[in-house]
Amino acid sequence: MPISLRFYSSLIKCSRQNYSSIRKTKPKIQLESEEVREPKPVHVLRNPYPWKTKEQFVDHIAANVIYNKDGLVAINKPFGVPLMKSGLTTGHNESLFSIDEVLIPLASKLNVEKLLPAKSVERFASGISLFTCQDEKVVDKIRQCYNTNKLxxxxxxxxxxxxxxxxxxxxxxxxxxxxxxxxxxxxxxxxxxxxxxxxxxxxxxxxxxxxxxxxxxxxxxxxxxxxxxxxxxxxxxxxxxxxxxxxxxxxxxxxxxxxxxxxxxxxxxxxxxxxxxxxxxxxxxxxxxxxxxxxxxxxxxxxxxxxxxxxxxxxxxxxxxxxxxxxxxxxxxxxxxxxxxxxxxxx
Structure with a gap:
């Protein structure tokens, strides 16, 4: 018995509906030629502490070592980072880490035995902070340099x-x-x-x-x-x-x-x-x-x-x-x- 035209019409309509449904739910395939949008960069003033882990912070400080010789290590300290953590830090306006708590892994990274603070710029300023990797003799030497500067x-x-x-x-x-x-x-x-x-x-x-x-x-x-x-x-x-x-x-x-x-x-x-x-x-x-x-x-x-x-x-x-x-x-x-x-x- 020949299939009626009504049947063919119903079959085509059903197929179109199924295809339309699949097209809406199927995830789009990213073509190689299409441009991939980069995430919008965070405003530098809204992201003063870009490091999220202690390892990232250690790497950042190590990358900012400007002198490492004669028992003296000089670091370009970032803004807002304290020498020692005075209490709990919360929110984006506080650094998660202090210099003191990463001195041991930093010393290891710099291949020195230890690091001791000698002169640190204040917390809410940036710039050169001095550390010694030997003993108090280097600290005394720095003090002598200050006195010579005055003279x-x-x-x-x-x-x-x-x-x-x-x-x-x-x-x-x-x-x-x-x-x-x-x-x-x-x-x-x-x-x-x-x-x-x-x-x-x-x-x-x-x-x-x-x-x-x-x-x-x-x-x-x-x-x-x-x-x-x-x-x-x-x-x-x-x-x-x-x-x-x-x-x-x-x-x-x-x-x-x-x-x-x-x-x-x-x-x-x-x-x-x-x-x-x-x-x-x-x-x-x-x-x-x-x-x-x-x-x-x-x-x-x-x-x-x-x-x-x-x-x-x-x-x-x-x-x-x-x-x-x-x-x-x-x-x-x-x-x-x-x-x-x-x-x-x-x-």
Missing amino acids: RKIHTFKYLVVTIGEPKPSESKRTVGMGLFEHKDLTRKLPVIMKEYSKKKVAENLVQEYKVSYKTLSHGDGPCSLVEIDVSSVKNHFLRVYFAHLFSPILGDHIFGNRVQEIKGKRLTISPVQADYLSNFQKIPADILARLKVVESGSVPNCLHLSQITLANFASRNSNLVLKAEPPPGFQFICETFGLNLPNSNE
């Missing part, structure tokens, strides 16, 4: 700093005194720059003197400047306090940066008491945040980088050891954003 009037530390605005004057070489400010509304003493002080106060350790020499390297095309400063010491957050005193606080200084506020378009200093009661983060102008493509001031790192350390007569009596380190990615990104030209590290 020869050689500044031990050179920092690169990004400031809000430009320091006035644009360059200076002087001795600066810093003392402690007391107030009934404060539970602690705050460091302040002393405009006038006596030698008696220096002798009584009421005022600490710092020898500084700074110059503005680049103005860029925005509200920030790149400054290079040589300084004899950085105790008690001297650089943070000093740049705030110059009406040009360090960008990302969430400790003393609020001592300078923009009022009716002008940058003015406010009292340490008022600044101490402001938010935990520096109040960064909105135009700076917009250009950096971040919303919160807390996302901006402290732009303070120890770029050079000079150790007089470290290797021999006739030569100085000069260690240099490039700024971290976040610092470089900020400089690029505002057209600030970093100096050549080979100079």
Whole structure:
């Protein structure tokens, strides 16, 4: 009996429905000629700690060793990494690891017996940190180098700093005194720059003197400047306090940066008491945040980088050891954003 045309029509319709169903559910095959989309890179300021495991962190630190000789190891420490972990760390704003907890695997990676801290840059700064791989003799030798620097009037530390605005004057070489400010509304003493002080106060350790020499390297095309400063010491957050005193606080200084506020378009200093009661983060102008493509001031790192350390007569009596380190990615990104030209590290 011949098959009716209605049967053929029903069969074709059923086949089309089945094929349509298969086409919707069957996974697509990636052709070799098709372009594979790369994952969107994470904003460098939103990812200050890219390492997720201790092994990755050790590899990162090992890759940032800038000197390993004569019992001395120098590391270009990343921003935000503490020498020792003071407590539990949680969230993306805290480093999961400290330098201290990876010294043993790092020593093994560098083929040295052990590593002992000698001089570390502060946690929320980046730059050269010194370690010894022998004993206290090397630490004593470093101290002798510091003393020789003082006798020869050689500044031990050179920092690169990004400031809000430009320091006035644009360059200076002087001795600066810093003392402690007391107030009934404060539970602690705050460091302040002393405009006038006596030698008696220096002798009584009421005022600490710092020898500084700074110059503005680049103005860029925005509200920030790149400054290079040589300084004899950085105790008690001297650089943070000093740049705030110059009406040009360090960008990302969430400790003393609020001592300078923009009022009716002008940058003015406010009292340490008022600044101490402001938010935990520096109040960064909105135009700076917009250009950096971040919303919160807390996302901006402290732009303070120890770029050079000079150790007089470290290797021999006739030569100085000069260690240099490039700024971290976040610092470089900020400089690029505002057209600030970093100096050549080979100079």
